[in-house]
Amino acid sequence: EAQVTQNPRYLITVTGKKLTVTCSQNMNHEYMSWYRQDPGLGLRQIYYSMNVEVTDKGDVPEGYKVSRKEKRNFPLILESPSPNQTSLYFCASSPSQTGSDGYTFGSGTRLTVV
Amino acid sequence: KNEVEQSPQNLTAQEGEFITINCSYSVGISALHWLQQHPGGGIVSLFMLSSGKKKHGRLIATINIQEKHSSLHITASHPRDSAVYICAVRWGGNYQLIWGAGTKLIIKP
Numbered sequence: 618e619a620q621v622t623q624n625p626r627y628l629i630t631v632t633g634k635k636l637t638v639t640c641s642q643n644m645n646h647e648y649m650s651w652y653r654q655d656p657g658l659g660l661r662q663i664y665y666s667m668n669v670e671v672t673d674k675g676d677v678p679e680g681y682k683v684s685r686k687e688k689r690n691f692p693l694i695l696e697s698p699s700p701n702q703t704s705l706y707f708c709a710s711s712p713s714q715t716g717s718d719g720y721t722f723g724s725g726t727r728l729t730v731v
Numbered sequence: 732k733n734e735v736e737q738s739p740q741n742l743t744a745q746e747g748e749f750i751t752i753n754c755s756y757s758v759g760i761s762a763l764h765w766l767q768q769h770p771g772g773g774i775v776s777l778f779m780l781s782s783g784k785k786k787h788g789r790l791i792a793t794i795n796i797q798e799k800h801s802s803l804h805i806t807a808s809h810p811r812d813s814a815v816y817i818c819a820v821r822w823g824g825n826y827q828l829i830w831g832a833g834t835k836l837i838i839k840p
Contacts, residue, residue: 648826659817659832667826675827707774714826716764719776 619644623708623723630698630730638693638726640708646721648711649691650675651683653704654725660707666691667714698730734758737818737831745839750805752834754818757799761821764828765792765803768815777803777816808838 621642630636642649650665652675662675666685680702682694691710695702708723738753754763765777778785778792780801785792789808794801805812818831 657832659830660819661830662827665827705772709774716762716821716826716828717779719779720764720766720774721776722774725772725774 619721621708621710621721621723623706623726625726626724627727628729630728632699632730633697636695636698636728638695638706638708638728640691640693640723641689642691642710642721643689644710644712644721645688646710646712647688648714648716649685650709650711650720651681651691651693652707652709653677653702654707655704663693663706698728700730702728703730704728735818735820735829735831737816737834739834740832741835741837743837743839744808746809748808748838750808750812750836750838752803752816752818752836754801754803754820754831755799756801756818756820756829758820758822758829760796760799763794763801764819764821765801766817766819768817768833770814774817805836810838810840813837 624639651663652660654660661677664683666672706726709720711720712718734757736755762781764779768774780794789806791804815833815835817833819828
């Protein structure tokens with residue numbers, strides 16, 4: 618089944634403890650992206666990647682890192698999480714950079730930083 | 732400044748009603764996307780439009796580039812259509828999207 622797999626689905630952590638949210642797609646998509654969703658604000662892009670070893674900042678990159686060493690994986694790293702990073706996170710992929718064939722989203726990761 | 736505005740913010744209707752959700756934007760765009768977010772949180776792409784109209788089942792999406800406006804229509808609405816509908820625009824040569832805040836739709840049986 619074609620899908621984007623995010624793990625974990627739920628995570629509660631403490632301030633300052635490094636964490637990684639994994640994202641993997643099995644569709645050979647070039648484009649991958651991370652978003653956070655907060656009430657009343659809609660989705661905001663954190664980082665995106667147009668291909669292997671090509672990543673770029675979105676609208677809210679502060680406090681996050683990403684890497685794209687392989688086409689299928691695009692992990693999101695929080696080196697020192699803070700409570701303002703408590704949010705619902707989505708990974709998405711698309712066959713092309715333009716998104717003309719639509720986007721496939723992961724199921725989301727609900728992160729709570731205490 | 733919200734560059735993508737959706738209206739209404741919330742909409743409750745009875746099963747069978749014709750539904751219209753609107754999206755207005757302030758920038759010149761190269762494409763507009765409509766997506767659906769289920770109550771469980773999952774997000775699904777519905778349409779990508781750069782002009783005209785697209786139809787898929789009971790869903791119809793239209794766009795008027797000159798008026799910077801798009802509408803998503805649902806015919807013969809059903810409780811399973813209850814979801815948040817999100818509009819997002821891609822502007823200029825930039826591959827990034829600007830997202831609307833979403834319209835929460837509830838269809839009552």
